[in-house]
Amino acid sequence: MLRPIPAAIGLRYLRAKRRNGFISFISLASIFAIAIGVTVLITTLAVMSGFQKEIRDRMLGMVAHATISADGDTLQNWARAIDVAREDPRVAGAAPYVDTQALLRGRRNEPAAVRAISPDDEVQVSDLGTSMVVGELSDLQPGSFNIVLGRELALWLGVGVGDSVIVTTDFQVTPMGAVPQLKRFNVSGIFEAGYQDFDRRLAVVNLQDAQRLLRIGEGVTGVRLKLHDMDQAQQVTRDLVHRLGGVYRVSDWSSENANMFRALKLEKTMIGILLSLIILMGAFSLLNSQVMLVTDKHADIAILRTLGLTPGGVMQVFMVQGTMIGVIGTVLGVCGGLLLTFNLEHILRAIERTFNVVLMPEDVYYVTGLPIDLQTSDVVMIAVIALAMAFLATLYPAWRAARTAPAEALRYE
Numbered sequence: 038m039l040r041p042i043p044a045a046i047g048l049r050y051l052r053a054k055r056r057n058g059f060i061s062f063i064s065l066a067s068i069f070a071i072a073i074g075v076t077v078l079i080t081t082l083a084v085m086s087g088f089q090k091e092i093r094d095r096m097l098g099m100v101a102h103a104t105i106s107a108d109g110d111t112l113q114n115w116a117r118a119i120d121v122a123r124e125d126p127r128v129a130g131a132a133p134y135v136d137t138q139a140l141l142r143g144r145r146n147e148p149a150a151v152r153a154i155s156p157d158d159e160v161q162v163s164d165l166g167t168s169m170v171v172g173e174l175s176d177l178q179p180g181s182f183n184i185v186l187g188r189e190l191a192l193w194l195g196v197g198v199g200d201s202v203i204v205t206t207d208f209q210v211t212p213m214g215a216v217p218q219l220k221r222f223n224v225s226g227i228f229e230a231g232y233q234d235f236d237r238r239l240a241v242v243n244l245q246d247a248q249r250l251l252r253i254g255e256g257v258t259g260v261r262l263k264l265h266d267m268d269q270a271q272q273v274t275r276d277l278v279h280r281l282g283g284v285y286r287v288s289d290w291s292s293e294n295a296n297m298f299r300a301l302k303l304e305k306t307m308i309g310i311l312l313s314l315i316i317l318m319g320a321f322s323l324l325n326s327q328v329m330l331v332t333d334k335h336a337d338i339a340i341l342r343t344l345g346l347t348p349g350g351v352m353q354v355f356m357v358q359g360t361m362i363g364v365i366g367t368v369l370g371v372c373g374g375l376l377l378t379f380n381l382e383h384i385l386r387a388i389e390r391t392f393n394v395v396l397m398p399e400d401v402y403y404v405t406g407l408p409i410d411l412q413t414s415d416v417v418m419i420a421v422i423a424l425a426m427a428f429l430a431t432l433y434p435a436w437r438a439a440r441t442a443p444a445e446a447l448r449y450e
Contacts, residue, residue, distance in 0.1 A: 071362075074315030079374025080377045092232070096290075100293070102289065132158035135257050149190055153246070164230075186228075201224065202221070330358075331441075355438050
């Protein structure tokens with residue numbers, strides 16, 4: 038008796054047996070449709086977030102969190118830029134680099150991006166040293182003219198450790214005309230970053246060897262930074278440029294790869310919208326069951342009206358009953374989604390063993406397990422959407438119930 042009368046009646050209707058069993062069946066179907074939609078949506082978004090995080094982490098293992106470069110050809114006072122950067126407590130490491138495009142010739146020709154680094158400083162800003170599968174990054178000593186290739190790039194060139202490749206960078210104007218700049222490098226190592234753009238298109242050489250090849254003196258393309266918190270990249274680069282003075286170009290990981298991250302975000306959003314249609318189907322089933330329930334309860338509604346229950350109270354009765362169906366379906370869906378997400382990898386392994394198939398080949402996805410990143414915000418958003426759809430589905434049937442005329446409903450009773 039402590040509950041409001043409309044809420045008490047709505048909850049009683051939820052528990053009561055129906056004279057028409059088909060209405061009960063549709064109500065159960067609505068609960069399960071909402072639960073299945075919520076479960077599938079939670080699991081799918083968790084897997085997609087996991088793949089996005091895996092791609093981002095692998096990419097940022099090879100790409101700097103932030104970059105400072107000159108507003109011209111080369112950065113000459115890079116040593117001072119590194120000293121100033123290392124004084125910032127938000128900076129974990131800083132290293133100079135030179136980037137250029139080149140044509141590599143082994144058994145076959147292949148274009149590639151050549152990055153020149155200082156091996157001692159590079160380990161502070163990237164995971165290149167830990168990505169080596171053959172050889173060591175420390176083999177890139179000044180004057181050795183050694184080169185480290187991505188695994189896919191080495192396969193396309195048809196070379197391995199101990200072989201040599203000819204690097205053609207640019208054309209130099211001489212009295213004899215334009216002459217390409219060529220240099221033979223020895224393959225001293227092979228790395229595998231697990232990211233196609235690097236494994237297929239990146240070659241690494243020593244910084245001083247590249248400076249000699251490109252004839253840029255002591256200059257570098259810029260300084261790469263690794264931060265303790267990569268989300269602060271824009272603010273850190275602005276602060277460093279202000280402290281350095283002069284004119285510089287600054288960029289961070291989010292702006293350099295903006296198109297890719299937008300595409301991943303758009304993909305996740307579109308998948309979420311499409312899978313939300315499953316929840317919408319459950320909401321339509323709920324609407325149908327509520328309309329049939331209102332028709333079935335015409336006499337009860339008329340009696341309640343004659344006892345003094347207002348049209349607003351009648352609306353509340355059916356809104357409470359329909360909303361509770363949505364709540365039950367959403368709770369079951371959230372529990373099922375969490376359970377399925379945390380056990381999804383075991384389920385995939387069981388399917389692989391049972392049917393003798395490989396669902397996620399390591400040579401295709403570069404992963405040894407299913408990446409999952411279950412975000413609380415996604416779960417809350419899905420639950421809110423499901424509850425909102427269920428609530429909206431109750432409005433029309435409740436409005437029809439409120440318009441029931443007692444005299445007309447009881448005429449033939």
